[in-house]
Amino acid sequence: QVQLQESGPGLVKPSETLSLTCTVSGASTSSDCWGWIRQPPGKGLEWIGYVTYSGDTNYNPSLEGRITISQDRSKSQVSLKVSSVTAADTAVYYCARRTTASGTFYNWGQGTLVTVSS
């Protein structure tokens, strides 16, 4: 059974970099894609981007330039960095297993709330 667990600081100051880690169990990050989605409080879902098993990345253009997604296969972890954050980046951040064939997010983590505030 695939399980994903997000972790990282719950509070980040404006203009700083948000860094999150997703630890995967029950599957290898050496296969499939691993994506990030976020949800501002009380709002809908926004696709952030993903990293493939080979390390290729694809980011939402609305966030491109501020996003870095990478994986550490040895630790079965996928990471997300968002630079120059503002209050608009306050959201629950989810990591998810994404199939290459259909782009479907099959498994989701429980999510972690990140608040951007001074």
Add this chain to the structure above:
Amino acid sequence: DIVMTQSPLSLPVTPGEPASISCRSSESLLHSNGHNYLDWYLQKPGQSPKLLIYLGSTRASGVPDRFSGSGSGTDFTLKISRLEAEDVGIYYCMQARHAPQTFGQGTKVEIK
């Protein structure tokens, strides 16, 4: 970006009755391989989204058969044949045909 429009945004349903949610895409989600790249997710209160339907009409593993997805191109529908109390939450459609992947606004299903 592809705009996904769901309707209704709020749907009160009596338990045991059917429910239907519409999702329309600003561009076709039909690939030349014959698949529609449209998924449905359910986010129950306080939980992360869970996959219900992928490629327009294929139920994910473990999803009850009262859930069904249909449609092609730009118009899609999620149907619940008989609503149960555990089905309350926000339903999202998501397209994966065009980058960036985009979600509908969500439809809140509640018990009438």
